[in-house]
Amino acid sequence: MTLGVPKNQVLLVPYDDQWQTAFQQTKTTLLRVTRLTDRQIEHIGSTAIEGLKAKPIIDLLIGVENLLTLDDDFFLQLQACGFHRLQIKKEDEIICAKFADPDFNIKTHIIHLVTIHQEKWHDLIFFRDFLKQQLAYRQEYEEVKVAFFETEDQGIEAYTSYKEAFVKKILDFRQA
Template identity: 50%
Template sequence: MKLGLKNNEVVIVPYNQEWEIEFNGVRQEILKNINLNCNCIEHVGSTAIKGIKAKPIIDILIGVDDISKLDDSFFNQLKKLGFYRLRIQKHDEIVCAKFIDNTFEIKTHIIHLVNFNQKKWNDLILFRDILRTHDNIKKQYENIKQTFLENNLNEITAYTDYKENFVKDTLKNYRE
C-alpha cells in the first residue's frame, strides 16, 4: 500500500482495503501512548469509505474536551508518534500530520483535533456515515472529485473548496 502526497498535490486512487487496517494500527498507537477515550478516535475522509476513490492519506478524527486547552505536552506526545502540528489556522480544529520522512514533503496521515460531540465532530462523522450508507451520494461525491481533477486543477485548497458546497448541501438535506 502506497500512502502519501506531496504538499499541495491532489491525486485520487482506487479504494484500498489496507487503509482501514492502517487506521486501526495508528489508532492503537495513539491510544497506547496518549491518554484519550477510545470512543473519540474515528476514521474519516474518503479512505474511510469502501469503494470510493480517495487521496492516499489517512484522515483521523480525534475528539477532545476542549481543543483550546491542549498543551505542549499533548503535542509532544503526538510528535513522538511522528505527528507534527501544522500551521493551519482554524477556530474549531487543530491539524497535525505525519510525513514519510524528515523532509516534511509527503504527508501520509492527517489528524483533525476537534471538540468532541460538537459541530465539527458531528459534521465529519455524519458525512462519513452518509457516504457509507448511500451509494448514490457516494458516487456523486466521487464524480465531483474526478471532475475537479479532469479540469487540471491540482491544488489542495481549491480541491477542498470545490467539494465544500456538496458536503454542506448533503449535510443540510440529510438533517431536513
C-alpha cells in the same frame, strides 16, 4: 498499499482495504502513547469509505473536551507517534500530520483535532456515515472528485473548494 501525497498535490487512487488496517494501527499507537480513549478517535475522510476513490492519506478525527486547554504534553505525545502540529489556522480545529519523509513533504496521515460532540465532530462523522450508507451519493461524490482533474485548477485548496458545494449538500441532510 499506496499511502502519501506530496505537498499541495492532489492524487486520487482506487479504494484500498489496507487503509482500514493503517488507521487501526495508528489508532492503537495513539491509544498506547496518549491519554486518549477509544471513543475519541474516528476514521474519517474518503479512506474510511469502502469503494470510494481517495487521496491516499489517512484522516483521523480526534475529539477532545476543549481545544484551548490542550497542553504541550499532549502535542509531545502526538509527536512521539510521528504527528506534527501544522500552522493551519482554523477556529474550531487543530491540524496535525504525519509524513513519510524527513523534509515533511509527503503527508500520509492527518489528525483533525476538534471539540468532541460539537458541531464539527458531528458533521465529519455524519458525512462519513451518510456516504457509507448511500451508494448513489457516494458515487456522485466520486464523480465530483474525478471532475476536479478536468478543470484548470490545481492544488489541495482548489480541490477542497471544488468539493465544497457537494459537502454542504450532504450536511444539509443532517440539519433536516
